Amino acid sequence: MILQVSGVHFDYKSRKVLNGIELSVERGEILAIMGPNGVGKSTLLKCMDMILKPTAGAVIADGSDLTKLSNQEVAQKIGYVAQRNDVSRTTVFDAVLLGRKPHIGLTVSQRDYQITDAALKRFGLEQMHLRRIDEMSGGELQKVCICRAIAQEPSVLLLDEPTSSLDLHNQLEILKIIRDVTEGHQTATVLTMHDLNLALRFADKFMFMKDGIIHDACDASGVTPEIIENIYGVKVHIEYFKGIPYVIPE
Numbered sequence: 553m554i555l556q557v558s559g560v561h562f563d564y565k566s567r568k569v570l571n572g573i574e575l576s577v578e579r580g581e582i583l584a585i586m587g588p589n590g591v592g593k594s595t596l597l598k599c600m601d602m603i604l605k606p607t608a609g610a611v612i613a614d615g616s617d618l619t620k621l622s623n624q625e626v627a628q629k630i631g632y633v634a635q636r637n638d639v640s641r642t643t644v645f646d647a648v649l650l651g652r653k654p655h656i657g658l659t660v661s662q663r664d665y666q667i668t669d670a671a672l673k674r675f676g677l678e679q680m681h682l683r684r685i686d687e688m689s690g691g692e693l694q695k696v697c698i699c700r701a702i703a704q705e706p707s708v709l710l711l712d713e714p715t716s717s718l719d720l721h722n723q724l725e726i727l728k729i730i731r732d733v734t735e736g737h738q739t740a741t742v743l744t745m746h747d748l749n750l751a752l753r754f755a756d757k758f759m760f761m762k763d764g765i766i767h768d769a770c771d772a773s774g775v776t777p778e779i780i781e782n783i784y785g786v787k788v789h790i791e792y793f794k795g796i797p798y799v800i801p802e
């Protein structure tokens with residue numbers, strides 16, 4: 553088990569959003585957290601990254617209780633890419649190199665530069681490494697942010713709607729990279745996504761949130777029309793093509 557979330561609660565002032573979340577992820581796995589708008593998926597990712605402190609419960613990553621670690625120690629274990637990313641006047645290269653920050657001592661090492669170069673190449677960003685990120689399109693910026701999180705080499709990668717700004721080619725390309733990195737490095741990825749069919753193609757496990765808790769947890773073959781209807785209030789069929797389930801609304 554590389555990530556374990558136990559009994560996590562979170563309230564925004566008097567508004568309860570997370571009401572005892574339980575989940576675990578194994579090494580090499582991608583977990584998709586699904587659910588309607590406003591149900592608390594982003595809040596849960598932020599609690600897993602300690603950007604928001606859970607009001608109760610524990611988050612254990614790679615053997616450590618994150619509530620007891622410094623911000624730098626958390627960043628060595630958890631990489632997080634938000635749904636909306638702040639942009640500064642930095643170049644693509646510097647933005648990705650910044651992913652190495654939790655590991656950098658007094659100076660940037662040769663290894664940090666090598667990892668940055670390799671990540672840029674993997675994401676096909678090497679030709680635009682001197683472009684400024686505040687002048688990029690939404691999709692280009694989303695790629696840079698995910699690239700930076702990969703360069704960070706965390707044990708657990710948290711991605712909030714990682715494909716929301718990407719075209720079809722980039723959606724498949726980026727999710728393939730995420731799958732390769734997760735399997736190859738035996739880390740784990742937790743992502744949120746509204747596209748059920750894309751999630752069914754790439755994720756190993758699914759958790760459906762409603763009313764502040766995880767209502768259903770299963771692998772791709774366990775996702776049923778009943779679960780979808782219960783969570784989203786939409787009647788669907790599930791058909792298989794080349795072994796992959798597809799959700800088709802009625």
Ligand SMILES: Nc1ncnc2c1ncn2[C@@H]1O[C@H](COP(=O)(O)OP(=O)(O)OP(=O)(O)O)[C@@H](O)[C@H]1O
Nearest residue numbers: 564567569587588589590591592593594595596635
């Ligand atoms: N900073 C905040 N202060 C107060 N309430 C907030 C804050 N951020 C989010 N909320 C509320 O908490 C609830 C959960 O929000 P959250 O962003 O976690 O949902 P989500 O499941 O990620 O939604 P979506 O799928 O639309 O991105 C929502 O009702 C939202 O309005």
